[in-house]
Amino acid sequence: MHISQVDIEDKMVWGPTKSGEYSVKSGYRQALTRQFPDHSRPDPDWQVWKRLWQIKIPPKWISFVWKCLHNILPVKTELKKRGMPIDIICSRCFQHAESLEHLFFDCPISQRIWRGSTLGLDFGVGRPLSFFSWFQGWVQQIHDSEIVIHSIALLWAIWMQRNSVEFHRVEVSIERSIMFASELLTLFLSPLHNVPYEISHSSSSPQPSFVKQVILQTAKPCIATGPRMRIVVDGFWVAVGEHAGLAWVFFDSDDHRVYEEAILGPSMLSPQQAEAVAVLHALRWAVHSSINHLLLQTDCLVLLLLLHHHAQESDWSLQSILADILSLCKSFDHVVLQKVDRDMVHAAHQLATDVRLFA
Structure with a gap:
């Protein structure tokens, strides 16, 4: 270690890192290298x-x-x-x-x-x-x-x-x-799905922005802040060409679970298709129930992105379904599709799973 000839304040530094700051990673690497010298050699794989x-x-x-x-x-x-x-x-x-x-x-x-x-x-x-x-x-x-x-x-x-x-x-x-x-x-x-898959937890790096929700219909913006009904949807998909389980759970404006339904859907090509059909059935039920202000919740980010871009780049198996969803949304005053975590759709997922397994 070089000893400075200038009168400066002493401080403790950690040599193995450029910053001089100790990290568990660098400490572990040093301990591993000392115990297993071959560990520091380049890994051919x-x-x-x-x-x-x-x-x-x-x-x-x-x-x-x-x-x-x-x-x-x-x-x-x-x-x-x-x-x-x-x-x-x-x-x-x-x-x-x-x-x-x-x-x-x-x-x-x-x-x-x-x-x-x-x-x-x-x-x-x-x-x-x-x-x-x-x-x-x-x-x-x-x-x-x-x-x-x-x-x-x-x-x-x-x-x-x-x-x-x-x-x-x-x-x-x-x-x-x-x-x-x-x-x-x-x-x-598809270019629509070029979204980051990992979020950095470092405070110094910018956080990527994910689309969390998309407004599908706003005929009367003034009521957007008022009370709204909530429907959680989920599609249980097994394999290409197999029937899927479709389910939705309805919550009133006080967030009380007041209605639920699950049906065995037609054969599907992908989980995204099953989720889209589940959303379509939930919207049809909401129209029949005279609901005009609705929050739809799904755990499918792909579906959210496709509807966010108005289905312009979707594949053939989803285009007609997405077109029906967007058309049906015109029957409402206000419709929002929101991306939520898997645990938020657990009730609907269980219903969709059961109807598929026990059909």
């Missing part, structure tokens, strides 16, 4: 993780890929290793044990999904030794982020199909899985 964190995908997709890369996704062989008394045979092909590699690459169903997609991948020759080796080679060779996102969407569609078959006894459908992946990509890659 670091580029894989760096690329993963840079991909602009929903947090649940990142978590899903992270679990796959660490081989902790709850496939049957992993559950068996952890002591669960289960049959490890793949529930889609009934030919081999359901490992991570079998589920996504070796299963004939998955191979047909990959070949049927626009990626046109063929794992019949030289299939990857592990999920990690596949992802490592994939992200290093492919620089088009949309192709990487497309592959992750297909992986997610395969996982969702597996869960639908395993837990809901849904019939295996190659076409539905490909349509599901395409639907996700259409929604996600």
Whole structure:
């Protein structure tokens, strides 16, 4: 340490950081490096993780890929290793044990999904030794982020199909899985959905602004501050082409829960479509009940964004539904659609779940 020749006040500094301020992160890193000297060497797999964190995908997709890369996704062989008394045979092909590699690459169903997609991948020759080796080679060779996102969407569609078959006894459908992946990509890659997924907790950085609500109808602005009725909506979606549960719970101006209804809706292509149809049914009920000042609450940010932009960039499966919603809103004096947290729609979600499961 350099000793200054100038008479200045002494102060304590922490050397490992540029600012001289101690942090738990830097302290942990120093302790780890001293105990394990090799830890400070560059990780040859670091580029894989760096690329993963840079991909602009929903947090649940990142978590899903992270679990796959660490081989902790709850496939049957992993559950068996952890002591669960289960049959490890793949529930889609009934030919081999359901490992991570079998589920996504070796299963004939998955191979047909990959070949049927626009990626046109063929794992019949030289299939990857592990999920990690596949992802490592994939992200290093492919620089088009949309192709990487497309592959992750297909992986997610395969996982969702597996869960639908395993837990809901849904019939295996190659076409539905490909349509599901395409639907996700259409929604996600739309310019309307280019919103931040993480909020910085640092007071020095600006907070991103999310659209919290959208006014769908204001025929009489003067009553916007008056008492209004509230309807919480939710759609329970299982798989592409399957019937969805639709529910809404009505609260009066004193916030008393006075009415609730759940119905089994038609087949749906996405959870966003199920949520939009639930909103449409709730609006129809409100018109029939002569309600003219309404607050609709949903936990679907995508639906809010689409209606905020007047459905200009929505895909074909949502355009007609959104048009009906906007048209029906003209029957009211004032309608607001508000984005709320999942726990705020718990009552409607439970109703939608029950009507779907027990239909």
